[in-house]
Amino acid sequence: MTDFVTRFAPSPNGFLHLGHAFSALSAYRAAMDAGGRFLLRIEDIDTGRARPEFEAAIYDDLKWLGLEWEQPVRRQSDHFEDYTKAIASLSDRGLTYPCFCTRRDILTAGVEMGSDGPIYPGICRHLSAGEVVELIEEGQGFALRLRMDAAMEVIAHPLTWFERSSSEIAADPLSLGDVLLARKDIGTSYHISVVVDDALQGVTQIIRGRDLFEATPIHRLLQELLGLPEPHYHHHRLIEDDTGIRLAKSKGSPSLKDLREQGIKLATVIDALGLK
Numbered sequence: 232m233t234d235f236v237t238r239f240a241p242s243p244n245g246f247l248h249l250g251h252a253f254s255a256l257s258a259y260r261a262a263m264d265a266g267g268r269f270l271l272r273i274e275d276i277d278t279g280r281a282r283p284e285f286e287a288a289i290y291d292d293l294k295w296l297g298l299e300w301e302q303p304v305r306r307q308s309d310h311f312e313d314y315t316k317a318i319a320s321l322s323d324r325g326l327t328y329p330c331f332c333t334r335r336d337i338l339t340a341g342v343e344m345g346s347d348g349p350i351y352p353g354i355c356r357h358l359s360a361g362e363v364v365e366l367i368e369e370g371q372g373f374a375l376r377l378r379m380d381a382a383m384e385v386i387a388h389p390l391t392w393f394e395r396s397s398s399e400i401a402a403d404p405l406s407l408g409d410v411l412l413a414r415k416d417i418g419t420s421y422h423i424s425v426v427v428d429d430a431l432q433g434v435t436q437i438i439r440g441r442d443l444f445e446a447t448p449i450h451r452l453l454q455e456l457l458g459l460p461e462p463h464y465h466h467h468r469l470i471e472d473d474t475g476i477r478l479a480k481s482k483g484s485p486s487l488k489d490l491r492e493q494g495i496k497l498a499t500v501i502d503a504l505g506l507k
């Protein structure tokens with residue numbers, strides 16, 4: 232047994248498609264080839280969108296793909312306190328600030344687009360302690376954002392990550408602005424939950440799609456700030472359909488459930504994914 236531990240971490244807010252199958256199979260096969268471990272994690276912090284029927288389909292889809300995973304499966308909605316603790320440790324060091332903005336406030340202020348989405352224009356960054364107390368007393372909800380420049384000052388050495396096939400990559404989270412660490416509605420975020428869980432679960436290899444490449448500088452920064460181990464990364468190619476459009480739930484691509492129910496053979500899927 233090596234210390235190769237990887238995971239597949241889907242969000243149960245829709246049915247999985249071929250892109251997910253490629254991700255899950257890539258991670259599973261890498262673990263088996265290395266004599267390592269394969270974990271499944273259900274990323275359901277977005278409790279407004281996660282649904283039990285999507286989670287149930289994930290298990291059926293993965294079984295159909297011939298995968299086996301360790302039990303128990305970690306379900307993020309059972310662990311909000313772990314994420315709250317991590318965020319509190321950053322807040323205690325003055326690395327976060329409350330943000331009362333609505334989506335509309337941000338759009339009205341005019342946002343620049345960064346490589347990982349819109350860059351927060353800093354509206355709440357300079358609120359005084361008194362203004363914050365007043366807004367809270369008025370009952371205004373707030374999110375928490377990372378004070379990116381202060382966070383980067385804490386990091387004593389160049390921030391990088393190890394990417395399979397291209398070795399070391401420089402991470403530049405500064406250009407992504409004051410990213411959200413705790414959403415107003417759920418008190419956490421994808422970025423925090425994923426780094427906390429990867430560390431808690433001892434994940435050493437993160438194998439996921441190229442679409443998450445731009446999130447990795449943020450994840451590396453959070454790992455350093457929280458004193459978490461540094462995993463290795465492999466951002467794999469994205470699966471395209473015949474029109475060259477990335478398969479995505481929003482584009483109406485066939486789900487794995489559809490393919491299963493149409494009696495499509497697993498071998499056909501493996502072949503379509505360019506896997507042997």
Ligand code: GLU
Nearest residue numbers: 240241242274425439443
């Ligand atoms: N839950 C994320 C998704 O479904 C993946 C997280 C990750 O692999 O880091 O896109």
